[in-house]
Amino acid sequence: MVKCSNESVPGEIIAVDETMVPFRRRLLFRQYIPSKRHRYGIKLFKLCDPKGYTYRMSIYTGQNFENVSNVKELAEKIVLNLAQDYLNNGRTVITDNFYTSVPLAKSLLDSKTHLLGTLRKNRRDLPKEVMNDNLKKGEIIGKESSVGIIVAKWRDKRDVSFLSTKHDLEIKAIGKRN
Structure with missing residues (x-):
């Protein structure tokens, strides 16, 4: 785990994502991901702010998370490890569909931290009536749990599923943006 937080303190919003550092030589933990540019x-797993400043990062060597039984637990553990110094302050963690899950949302809510992220529709603990509903363009459907986790699906050109512990299901028109 590398800390880069000596120069700055993150604001309310922080993001967790992964990145690839190009490297073609021999290395035990070199990764091959065909969907990436390199x-x-x-x-690398990184914790950043919206401007792109990296506060923490972790190099994935395959041995970092030996006692993790599946990918979903790995994703949850990565987010909690990277954000551990920034929990309990009312921040919002933004993630993509690799990391976002209901158990992660519950863990972060217990630490007084919000979660916002896109969802994969095959995740466990998602309401079936939301995920299986067919929507027309511009429609939204969602469901809120008793602890304040909202799972919703919105239709534009295709379905977009997301989870939020900070927002409600009301849509506000902001006009067209370029």
Whole structure:
């Protein structure tokens, strides 16, 4: 785990994501991810602010999380490890669909931290009536749990599923943006 937080303190919003550092030579933990621009390299998990400043990062060596039984637990553990110094302050963690899950949302809510992220529709603990509903363009459907976790689906050109512990289901028109 590398800390880069000596120069700055993050604001209310922080993001967790992964990145590849291009590297083609021999290395035990070199990754191959065909969907990335640089397919071979070193995979990093990063905690950043909206401006792109990195506060913490972790190099994925495959041995970091030996006692993790599946990918969903790995994703939750990565977010909690990276954000551990910034929990309990009312911040909002933004994640993509690799990390976002209901158990992660519950863990972060217990630490007084919000979660906002896109969802994969095959995740466990998601309401079936929301995930299986067919929507027309511009429609939204959602469901809120008793602890304040909202799972929703919105239709534009395709379905977008998301989870939020900070927002409600009301849509406000803001006009067209370029």
